[in-house]
Amino acid sequence: MGVKVRQKTKGKGQPWWVFVSHNGRRTSRKVGSKKAALQVSSKIEAKLKLGEFSFEEEKPIKTFKEYSDIWIKTTVPATCKKSTLRDYQDILRLHVLPFFKDYKVTHISRGKVKSFLLDKMNKGKAISTIKHYRNCISGVLNLAIDDEVIKANPAKQLGKGFLKTEQLGKDINPLTSDELTTLLNAVSEHFPEHHTLFLLLARTGMRIGEALALKWYDIDFEKRFIKVDRSYARGRVSKPKSGKSRRVDMSMQLAQALKKHKRGFSLKLVNPDENSSAQYVFTNQAGALIDVSNWRRRVFKKAIEKAELRKIRIHDLRHTYATIRISKGDNVADVSNQLGHHSVKFTWDVYYHWMPGKKKAEVDALDDPKLKHPNAPPLHPEACKTEKGLTAIG
Secondary structure (H helix, E strand, C coil), X not given: CEEEEEECCCCCCCCEEEXXXXXXXXXXXXXXXXXXXXXXXXXXXXXXXXXXXCHHHHCCXXXXXXXXXXXXXXXXXXXXXXXXXXXXXXXXXXXXXXXXXXXXXXXXXHHHHHXXXXXXXXXXCCHHHHHHHHHHHHHHHHHHHHCCCCCCCCCCCXXXXXXXXXXXXXXXXXXXXXXXXXXXXXXXXXXXXXXHHHHHHHHHCCCHHHHHCCEHHHEECCCCEEEECCEEECCEEECCCCCCCEEEECCHHHHHHHHHHHHCCCXXXXXXXXXXXXXXXXXXXXCCECCHHHHHHHHHHHXXXXXXXXXXXXXXXXXXXXXXXXXXXXXXXXXXXXXXXXXXXXHHHHHHHHCCCCCHHHHHCCCCXXXXXXXXXXXXXXXXECCCCCECCC
16 A cells, blocks of 8 residues: 655656555546646555545546547547548437547446447448447547556457458449449430539549549640549638548540540630639539539439439449449459559458459369369360350369
8 A cells, every 4th residue: 555656757858647556446637747646645645544545536547538639629620531530420420429528438348339330330330420429539539548547448359350341342332334334324315514523432432522623734635634633622722531632544535535625614614713713623603612412412322323323322433433443354453553552452452342253264164174073074164064155163
């Protein structure tokens, strides 16, 4: 039993701590100066002698809501983009706080976090969305670790296989080549002024925010590539999601569509100011940048209905680009670079369901006609046909 005052890391300017050991339990509190720490130490020693000391009283435990207020006001603005800040604000308000807000952080277990995430998963939330929830919870609880209130973050290491990267492929809903043609034809008929934007998304795999932030000088018609250098979301232009610029190739069809689209902007392009909205490839009727939510409601969803296709997200056009290319055997590394993924492995994990690998001729090439098969004649392609034309197995 006792009270000690010392620095965890010796040195000028380092904070002083008070350490208490009583009845087999220990606690510590960061105080600040040595003088203040000694004063706190004296008060605790007096309470110990009188039998009035309480660990809970000496170290009040904040609730998840209290830590989340600190996290969203200090940590997130200092480390994330404004759009990410707004996303986390929405996640806390609409999803996380209704479940966790009244819990003391010491009462939040790994089981509670998994229960919350699994409930969201069972309600149809995408794995990528679930990961955002988990990151939000983890970020808040990291503050409790910094305060030495908890020793480990229960939102991390949720168990082998939980939220595995491979499950990302289950979140996507791409169109087939025929469905994509049907959609583009419907757009051409009912929303002709938006056809080039649809075609750009389908032929490059660009994110909608990257497409809306595209400027004419980003397009090289001679070498047929587009430089993706920025993204537009919630009224703000910033760097792409990866934080890096990249080049994407243009198909002949897309290049021709963009050239035709550009002729409609010829009068606006006389403005030399690079920050002018006239420099952007896609604008609304007022000449301003397109609001994604408005475009999704007024154009995208209605185009899907006109094409009589199942409901998909705008982002599924990006998945459509990737799956069509990968399913026909295109180089995965090139597709990954075009999409701006941080690694080829990530691209593989997301789209492995569409990787070619079921070509019967390649599998049949493994067979050896000299192989002896018990109770069967020598292997011959025609001899392996069943009456219905199917290949017999062993």
